[in-house]
Amino acid sequence: MERSASCLPHILLWQDARIPNTDVILKPGDLIQFPLWSIHHDPQYWPAAEEFQAERFLPENRDNIRSFTHIPFGMGPRNCIAMRFALMEAKVALAQLILAADLKLAPGHEHLEFQSSPFFLRPKEGVMLILTPLKNE
Numbered sequence: 001m002e003r004s005a006s007c008l009p010h011i012l013l014w015q016d017a018r019i020p021n022t023d024v025i026l027k028p029g030d031l032i033q034f035p036l037w038s039i040h041h042d043p044q045y046w047p048a049a050e051e052f053q054a055e056r057f058l059p060e061n062r063d064n065i066r067s068f069t070h071i072p073f074g075m076g077p078r079n080c081i082a083m084r085f086a087l088m089e090a091k092v093a094l095a096q097l098i099l100a101a102d103l104k105l106a107p108g109h110e111h112l113e114f115q116s117s118p119f120f121l122r123p124k125e126g127v128m129l130i131l132t133p134l135k136n137e
């Protein structure tokens, strides 16, 4: 198997391979991409899949998550090389923001809609917030 350079979990084959328990034969050059959005929104694995429920990821709930159903950074030996860096960066940015300002969703923008894109998941209209600077005490 070979990988091409992109941040979508995918595989490029260099020899024939059969998908186990099926008659489907994959050929060299076939590109297989994993539909992360669909996996992450499959009600079979995620009750109330469309709802943001951060509690799903609390330590006491983690065992309810089936293996390989939450793979934002891919999986296996070629998963995202910068996973820990990216998570740390996001937390630092969020912490800086929360320390500096009070955040509220802008009226009319309480529900995020995402634009379909083959590579990146982006809110259609961005994330519209009202920031009120916190006073330094």
Ligand code: HEM
Binding pocket: 003, 006, 007, 008, 009, 010, 071, 072, 073, 074, 075, 076, 077, 078, 079, 080, 081, 082, 083, 085, 086, 087
């Ligand atoms: C939230 C941020 C990020 C997400 C969700 C993400 C997600 C991913 C995913 C899904 C893959 C493919 C894994 C696979 O094929 O199984 C990947 C690969 C990769 N990512 Fe990220 N990534 C993020 C940030 C970054 C950053 C900040 C960097 C670099 C500074 C980076 C560098 C890479 C590299 C080099 C690969 C290819 C790894 C390989 O082929 O061995 N990523 N990433």
